Amino acid sequence: MNTGTTGQVAGTVDGTGLKATIAPDLARIEQAMEADLAALTSDMAPLLDEVLRYGLFNGGKRIRPLLTVLCYRLCGGGKGTSKVDIYRLAMAFEYLHCATLFHDDVIDQALTRRGRPAVNVAYGETAAILAGDFLHTRSMLLVGQGGGIPALEIFCEATTAMVDGEFLQLHNASNYNLAEADYFAVIMGKTARLIGATCEIGSLVAGADAQARQALRNYGLHLGCAFQIIDDLLDYQGDETKTGKSVGNDFREGKMTLPLIIAIDRAKENDQKRLLAMLVNTEERKGGFAEACTLIAGYDGFTLARHKAEEMIAEALAQLRIFDQVAVQQEMAVLESLANYVLYRNK
């Protein structure tokens, strides 16, 4: 097992080893964010500063900026006289992620985020919308400054895809005959495209060739899809004491996620009718979560959704094969561990 201090990592690292290995990068990402806010604060409204700090330093896992840093080094970045401040660039992905969380929580009228009052609750909807806009702008600037126009283009494409995915989801609402392809179109836009962009931009600024960039973009896309599938599974099967979220929200809201889509597709006529009848009736949805779980499990909705996530992770890992295993052993091990972590996380 890797202790995280020697840089000697063989294969994947387990949870504890992973944590120790990534700790120095995570610390530098936090430092970069702190330094950026400190530099901004001098001529900024004090309330804006307070809202930003509250929303940004809330125990987030910083997976997106970490991926940027790892992919940068995987492609040879950080050696020699490179002038790229990769941590400053990487934090842009956390800024954008937080901006979308601020706005999502307004949209969903969420009360909490990571066990604390959400920004819209703590500071009001106006502050949440505006602070989201601030981080949105700042993230674009950081990507442009750190990666030039090519990076900005990748970033903007992913960001507009995110909005597009949300609209697709709006469009799909109350369509209870969704195909798997519709589900994947939504999660690609909503989740995977930005994670693909974090990886691709990390490799881009390292000067990677087209093949390496494409491989890391694909790694991120597949990782992102698997991440979302597991998220949707946890909404049915998670341990509330670990996830901090109550199970069954998606079903009660009539949200069509993969286990349900698979079950409806595979169910015999009577069971299919029953699931659809529950979905179209708000009251039945609220009371029928346990029954729905039984039906979904009976048609292997959970198992098959998990298989999909496993396929995605296998595909993500396959993308890493083109890289030299020896020269970038540690980065490779962390990327592999992150992929496996996504699959086996319980929160």
Next chain:
Amino acid sequence: MNTGTTGQVAGTVDGTGLKATIAPDLARIEQAMEADLAALTSDMAPLLDEVLRYGLFNGGKRIRPLLTVLCYRLCGGGKGTSKVDIYRLAMAFEYLHCATLFHDDVIDQALTRRGRPAVNVAYGETAAILAGDFLHTRSMLLVGQGGGIPALEIFCEATTAMVDGEFLQLHNASNYNLAEADYFAVIMGKTARLIGATCEIGSLVAGADAQARQALRNYGLHLGCAFQIIDDLLDYQGDETKTGKSVGNDFREGKMTLPLIIAIDRAKENDQKRLLAMLVNTEERKGGFAEACTLIAGYDGFTLARHKAEEMIAEALAQLRIFDQVAVQQEMAVLESLANYVLYRNK
């Protein structure tokens, strides 16, 4: 008087002449927006496309992109083999402006915008927030692509200043002893900085020197401040049949704008106490608009606020003196006319 077709403009042009003179540029700005949306639409959620069209093509005056185009040509842009698609760059300012309107209308729970249901009413708050985010991203990309990182930096600074100005306004709410300087700090951020940026970026991409850039930035800043002062005056004195807005909203909301700030500052103790007493009491504010107007007028609040706007416009016009009056006669005339239009507009 200029007919707008010959390009022969002497001095400023009147309302009709101005309209005819700027019509070709306005038409090309509309075309650029149409072309951009058409290119995006192919792989976009149909609802997103619908919301964007509804929110963008709503009778907006397109003053911001027009300023970009005019400042570009004023600085010699558009001659020779320049590859800048100035209309594509210019529309970014309309995109960002609309993005902020979408979000502002959610924040203010506005019912109408330019005589039609606001986006948040027509399509819901979720759509308004997300479509705003989409335009925000798209505007950054267009500025980056059209003007490079230097333009992106100017644009992002103005956009973050806008959010900062909103937070300053939040901070100032229920502070009824505001100084003029506090008011100007808010309107600089909220309104003037973006207009300054539209002008500066137009000159930047034309290859203008630092002096010309600074002059046009200052032109925009002063124009923007005057615009906001007149906006605030119209909220007290506008003709509702022309502005389409009911008067007295700012006072009823306890919003501290220039006429009120000046009056409180100049009022005798009793009148000052009376105004402050009205402001701290929501019910009194609602019923006391006519009384407040009398008090403000008695202390020349309206007249002195208008004088401030006139000073701003004079300063904006003074910035134009460094440009060659002959070579860019038409652009100069339009910039002068726009400045005067801001002062004498009644809607």
